Amino acid sequence: MMKRKPYETWQTVKAQLLAEDPLFRMEWEYSKPFRVVATELIRIRSEAELTQKQLAEKIGTTPSVISRLESLDYGRVTLSTLQRIAHALDLELDIRFLKKAS
Numbered sequence: 001m002m003k004r005k006p007y008e009t010w011q012t013v014k015a016q017l018l019a020e021d022p023l024f025r026m027e028w029e030y031s032k033p034f035r036v037v038a039t040e041l042i043r044i045r046s047e048a049e050l051t052q053k054q055l056a057e058k059i060g061t062t063p064s065v066i067s068r069l070e071s072l073d074y075g076r077v078t079l080s081t082l083q084r085i086a087h088a089l090d091l092e093l094d095i096r097f098l099k100k101a102s
């Protein structure tokens with residue numbers, strides 16, 4: 001286990017873990033789609049100038065559900081929920097599979 005200095009930033013620590021810890025690297029790559037979805041949900045809600053409560057009302061759920069969906073480590077979002085959000089914000093949902101970078 002690497003020894004961390006108290007002043008190191010998350011970016012520094014993350015870079016070191018990615019370089020040195022295969023299990024961390026595997027988990028980081030696996031969780032990427034969940035982080036992307038969460039950050040995109042935050043972005044589109046912010047651009048629509050909606051609070052979590054307002055978005056929740058638009059799709060018929062609670063603010064705590066929106067909060068969980070926007071959590072970087074939640075990982076249980078469904079396509080039907082994403083579709084409801086897209087519809088409520090007059091957006092198109094586009095899901096794609098891409099080849100991995102070598």
